[in-house]
Amino acid sequence: MSLVVTDLHVEFSGFVAVGGVSFDAHPGEVRFLIGPNGAGKTTCIDAITGLSKGTGSAKLGETELLGKPVHKIVRLGVGRTFQTASVFDELTVLQNLDIAAGRHRSPAALLRARRGVDSSIERAVTETGLDGELATPAGILSHGQKQWLEIAMLLVQDAQVLLLDEPVAGMSQDERTATGELLQRVAANHTVVVVEHDMDFMRRFATRVTVLHQGKVLSEGTVAEVQADPQVQEVYLGTAGAATTAAAAAVPELMED
Numbered sequence: 001m002s003l004v005v006t007d008l009h010v011e012f013s014g015f016v017a018v019g020g021v022s023f024d025a026h027p028g029e030v031r032f033l034i035g036p037n038g039a040g041k042t043t044c045i046d047a048i049t050g051l052s053k054g055t056g057s058a059k060l061g062e063t064e065l066l067g068k069p070v071h072k073i074v075r076l077g078v079g080r081t082f083q084t085a086s087v088f089d090e091l092t093v094l095q096n097l098d099i100a101a102g103r104h105r106s107p108a109a110l111l112r113a114r115r116g117v118d119s120s121i122e123r124a125v126t127e128t129g130l131d132g133e134l135a136t137p138a139g140i141l142s143h144g145q146k147q148w149l150e151i152a153m154l155l156v157q158d159a160q161v162l163l164l165d166e167p168v169a170g171m172s173q174d175e176r177t178a179t180g181e182l183l184q185r186v187a188a189n190h191t192v193v194v195v196e197h198d199m200d201f202m203r204r205f206a207t208r209v210t211v212l213h214q215g216k217v218l219s220e221g222t223v224a225e226v227q228a229d230p231q232v233q234e235v236y237l238g239t240a241g242a243a244t245t246a247a248a249a250a251v252p253e254l255m256e257d
């Protein structure tokens, strides 16, 4: 199902964090939102998922999300991850997934589940490469595996839209590649939106990119198009006076090619 965000505004006590952002995302593409620190990327996701109050429109198919409470938005099929993994460390991978799947369990399904792993969990762990880790406590998974567990939890919740906030932060190069490939597989039948600082990751895996700057859309297009946009170059070079350390650090990679 598609996500269409139109003229999204979010203010915090008069400060405009998001000032009229529009973008859309569709199944089949890995959609990236990038931009310097404070550009408003996470706030967009917070507004879409009901954590922050936004005005404008964010539609999942025909359904307006803005104004709905967080749990209803989850139930409609919009799932998200946070910058820090939010799995239950003391529970196993299977127990984490069981909890995520809980809302679907009828008493009969719960009985069946005691005898084996349910099929949605089996699919999710196969997809995310966690099939050998069902009995592993989440707390001892690698950083990458914890992020994959979060994605698996969204899959067993039947999320149609996955909003992922910096999914590869702190990952090794191999884990980044595995995550990018995982997102490409998931995107074949889900809408995937990735908020990311890692420009190399974006360059390798984005199908379409929206660049935010100071709460507004600065540029949008393919990786090649946004890299070639003089406004994006200006912001990432810091000449607009707003680039941050993270953005400046991204310049060499953004400017390659």
Ligand SMILES: Nc1ncnc2c1ncn2[C@@H]1O[C@H](COP(=O)(O)OP(=O)(O)OP(=O)(O)O)[C@@H](O)[C@H]1O
Pocket (backbone or CB within 6 Å): 012, 015, 017, 035, 036, 037, 038, 039, 040, 041, 042, 043, 044
């Ligand atoms: N709850 C809040 N109250 C007040 N200001 C906030 C709040 N949340 C975010 N902001 C401000 O809104 C602006 C956008 O923040 P946001 O976290 O969305 O940026 P971002 O692009 O995700 O940055 P980063 O890459 O650092 O996560 C920032 O100036 C931030 O300080």
